[in-house]
Amino acid sequence: MTTDDTSSTPEPVRPPAAGRDPEQDYPDPRTDVQRQDDGGIAAAQSAALTDTGEDPHGRINAMIDNIRANRLATLDLELADPPIQFDVFRRPDRPGQPDQGDVILVARRELLLRVPAGGPPDVAPGAAADEAPAVWQRAHSLLVDELEYTQTSEDFPGVLPLRKYEVAAERDRGVEQLVQDRDRIRAAVPGAEVDLNYVVTAGHLVKADDYPRGAEAAHRGRRYPVNREVTVAVIDTGINHHDRTDGWLTGIPETPGNVDPLDVFPVPRDGLLDLSAGHGTFVAGVVEQVAPAAAIVVYREVDTEGMGETYDIARAIIRAAEDGADIINASLGTMTVDDLPPLTFTTALETVQADHPDVLIVASAGNMGQETPMFPAAMKGVVGVGALSAKLTPASWSNHGFWVNCSAVGIGIISTFVEGYEPHNDAKGKVVTELFGPDAWAIWSGTSFSAPQIAGQVAKLCQMHNVRPAVALGQLLAGKPILPGYGSVVRILPGT
Numbered sequence: 001m002t003t004d005d006t007s008s009t010p011e012p013v014r015p016p017a018a019g020r021d022p023e024q025d026y027p028d029p030r031t032d033v034q035r036q037d038d039g040g041i042a043a044a045q046s047a048a049l050t051d052t053g054e055d056p057h058g059r060i061n062a063m064i065d066n067i068r069a070n071r072l073a074t075l076d077l078e079l080a081d082p083p084i085q086f087d088v089f090r091r092p093d094r095p096g097q098p099d100q101g102d103v104i105l106v107a108r109r110e111l112l113l114r115v116p117a118g119g120p121p122d123v124a125p126g127a128a129a130d131e132a133p134a135v136w137q138r139a140h141s142l143l144v145d146e147l148e149y150t151q152t153s154e155d156f157p158g159v160l161p162l163r164k165y166e167v168a169a170e171r172d173r174g175v176e177q178l179v180q181d182r183d184r185i186r187a188a189v190p191g192a193e194v195d196l197n198y199v200v201t202a203g204h205l206v207k208a209d210d211y212p213r214g215a216e217a218a219h220r221g222r223r224y225p226v227n228r229e230v231t232v233a234v235i236d237t238g239i240n241h242h243d244r245t246d247g248w249l250t251g252i253p254e255t256p257g258n259v260d261p262l263d264v265f266p267v268p269r270d271g272l273l274d275l276s277a278g279h280g281t282f283v284a285g286v287v288e289q290v291a292p293a294a295a296i297v298v299y300r301e302v303d304t305e306g307m308g309e310t311y312d313i314a315r316a317i318i319r320a321a322e323d324g325a326d327i328i329n330a331s332l333g334t335m336t337v338d339d340l341p342p343l344t345f346t347t348a349l350e351t352v353q354a355d356h357p358d359v360l361i362v363a364s365a366g367n368m369g370q371e372t373p374m375f376p377a378a379m380k381g382v383v384g385v386g387a388l389s390a391k392l393t394p395a396s397w398s399n400h401g402f403w404v405n406c407s408a409v410g411i412g413i414i415s416t417f418v419e420g421y422e423p424h425n426d427a428k429g430k431v432v433t434e435l436f437g438p439d440a441w442a443i444w445s446g447t448s449f450s451a452p453q454i455a456g457q458v459a460k461l462c463q464m465h466n467v468r469p470a471v472a473l474g475q476l477l478a479g480k481p482i483l484p485g486y487g488s489v490v491r492i493l494p495g496t
Contacts, residue, residue, distance in 0.1 A: 025222045026289065028494040034216060035496065038443055041213045042412030042496035045445040048210045049367050049397035064088060064103070067305060070266045077267065084307050085109075086199045087175040089337055102372055104335050105199035106175045107309050109167045111149060111182060112343055113139055114193035117161040117351075139185050139192035147181050160315045162347060164197070179337055195343035198375075200313055200332040202237065202276045202306035202448060210367075211424035212278065212442035214434055215414045217246065218493075220292050227466040230459045231295040232287050233325035234452070235316045236280030236332070238300030240418045243438040248416050251296070252284055258300040262420055265305050271421060272433070276306030278418035282444055283331050283452045285416030290456025290492055293463055297325065302332060310334060314348035321356040326462065327469050329455040330363040331448035333374040345376045353381060360469035362455040364447035371401040371485070378403035383473065385451040386486045387411065390495040398447055400485035406477060407486040410450035412496020417442035443496065453492040 030038065071083045085108040115136045133141070143149040143165050153164035167181070178196055185194045238260035241249035262277040263269045284296055299316045302308035313330065320328050336342055352359055363377035365386040377384030378401075387398035387410025394400065395410055417440040426432045436442065454476070461472035480488040 026493050027219065029219050030216065038215060038412055038414075038496045041215075041443050042445055045210045045213075045443075046395065046397065046411050049395075049445065050369070061103075064105075067265075074267055079267075083265070083303060083305075084199060084309055086307065087178075089175045089179075091337070102335050102368075102370070104175075104337060105201065105307070106178065107197035107199055107311075109169070109172050109178070110152075110197040111143065111165045111167075111178060112162045112195050112197050112311065113143065113165065114343060114347060115140075115156055115161050115163055117156075118158075119156040135189055135191045136193075139189045139194055142185050142188060143181075143194075147184075149181075159318050160311065160344070160347060160351075162311065162314075162344065164311065175337075193343055193347075196337070197344070198310045198334040198336060198342050200302065200308050200310055200334045202279045202302055202332050210445055211422060212282065212417055212444040213422075213424060214436060215441045215443040217248075217439070217441045218289055218414045221289055221460075224293070224460060224464050226293045226463045228463050229295065230291070230326045230462045230469075231297060231324055232291065232455055232459050233320035233323070233328045234280060234284050234287065234296060234298045235301055235313060235320065235328065235330045236283050236298065237276050237278070237302045237304060237306070238280050239284055239298040240278065240281050241416070243419055244416075246439040248288065248439075249281065249284060252288075252298060254298075258298050260300065260418065261304060262418055264303065273418070273420040273422045273436075274304035276302065277304045277420065278442070279306065279331070279448065281418050282415045282442065283329065283448060286413065286449055286452040286493070287329065287456040287459070289415065290453055291459040291463070294456070294459040297323070306332075308332065310342045310344040314344040317345075317348045317361065318351050321352045321359045325359060327455050327459055328359060328361045329452050330361065330376060331446075331451050333363060333366050333377055335366075335372050335374055339373055341375050341379050345379060349376070349379060349381055358468050358470070360458060360473060362451050362458070364451040365404050365407075366399040367397050367446050367448075368399055369397045370399055372399070373401065373403050374399050383454060384487075385447060385454050387445075387447045387450045388483075388486065388489065388495075392489055392491060394483065394486055395445075395447075398486070402485075404485065404487045406454060406480070406488040406490050407483065408450040408453045408490045408492050409495030410447050411445045412443055413445065413449040413453075413493055414441060414443050414496075415449065416440070454490065457490070457492050 086105045089104040091102040149165040149167050152166050238258045240260040265274050301312045301316045362383045365377045365384050366374040376382045384404045386404045386407035387395040388407045389411050421433050423433050458472045477488040
């Protein structure tokens with residue numbers, strides 16, 4: 001690498017633009033009748049993601065409260081993989097924002113402190129024995145000695161240099177207390193890097209019942225010349241394709257560590273797919289449709305109800321880069337109490353940008369219909385992706401703002417799904433249970449499914465033109481129209 005962070009290896013001359021025709025690369029094989037049927041499903045999903053009625057979010061607030069209660073009920077159970085416990089920070093409405101306000105999920109009773117990577121620095125020869133403690137040491141003392149937190153992680157974590165601390169249950173007064181403690185440490189120890197451990201959600205969870213519905217299989221994208229091997233990492237709910245016989249997803253490694261278990265909540269299992277079951281399988285299928293020659297690897301860091309700690313997501317981002325990923329897709333995100341990036345993600349991005357500067361991270365903008373920044377999508381160095389309709393107009397529920405780099409169709413996307421029974425509400429509000437078979441395909445809506453289109457298309461251009469992901473992104477966006485608040489308008493999959 002050169003000092004200006006560009007590659008010292010000569011690259012081919014950049015084509016002026018992507019130079020591909022989406023309607024030829026990803027033709028819509030459906031008949032008019034199929035498109036009409038799918039259009040009704042897509043409209044219902046989009047309506048579920050849109051603010052309507054006098055209390056449009058009463059049901060989802062009740063859903064979140066019910067999820068939290070069910071998880072709290074597991075505290076006395078000895079579970080091999082205990083569910084994330086979280087608290088909810090509901091920020092009041094802001095002028096011009098939808099009437100839900102910001103719903104922010106925070107890991108219960110936890111704070112994080114950044115410590116030196118690899119351990120404390122050696123004491124310099126001749127240094128005084130009573131030399132003042134380092135900033136992180138003073139912050140640690142304040143956390144443990146005065147605020148009565150207990151350190152719950154190793155001293156110097158190898159992948160992500162952040163320590164976890166948990167406040168005693170008897171001192172627990174909710175997320176507001178965590179914010180007060182965080183701000184007290186920051187004020188008392190200037191320079192201390194301490195923050196909440198936020199909980200990310202897979203797009204739809206904190207919005208409404210945007211459930212997947214059955215669909216006809218999509219066609220593979222047109223073959224293209226491969227001049228470079230490219231790996232796309234998907235950080236999500238995992239992958240589940242062991243019963244597929246149609247050839248899709250079979251090249252994606254499925255291991256005990258990344259398999260999506262599908263039916264976990266509530267305890268005991270109820271025989272129905274959980275809220276976000278199959279989300280990672282669907283996202284991986286989107287990438288494969290767009291870039292069928294790319295290698296895809298999946299990391300399971302989000303549970304089947306669509307929740308994951310930013311601490312774990314950040315570790316997965318670093319691991320994916322170290323494992324050789326060229327592009328990382330994260331169809332998930334969180335808002336924060338102060339609209340600043342979480343310490344977990346800033347630490348991870350600093351690590352990746354220092355050690356693997358050519359890795360490109362793509363993230364979904366979220367489905368709240370707000371301008372409030374969603375992280376990691378809103379971070380510098382991350383490609384934030386919003387959602388459009390099939391007519392390339394803004395999806396009313398897509399987050400938007402100056403921080404969104406580009407948008408792709410996110411309404412009525414068709415992709416691979418998982419086997420199981422999926423409940424959804426019909427047009428009359430009645431709960432209907434749909435069976436998905438071994439070679440399932442589904443139609444789903446959300447920025448979660450516009451982001452992997454961008455990741456896939458960047459991978460495809462890397463392979464075609466033998467360029468780095470950042471260069472391929474430039475090719476993809478070159479000459480594209482700009483939609484204020486939604487960035488460059490990119491048509492890839494047709495949507496519905």
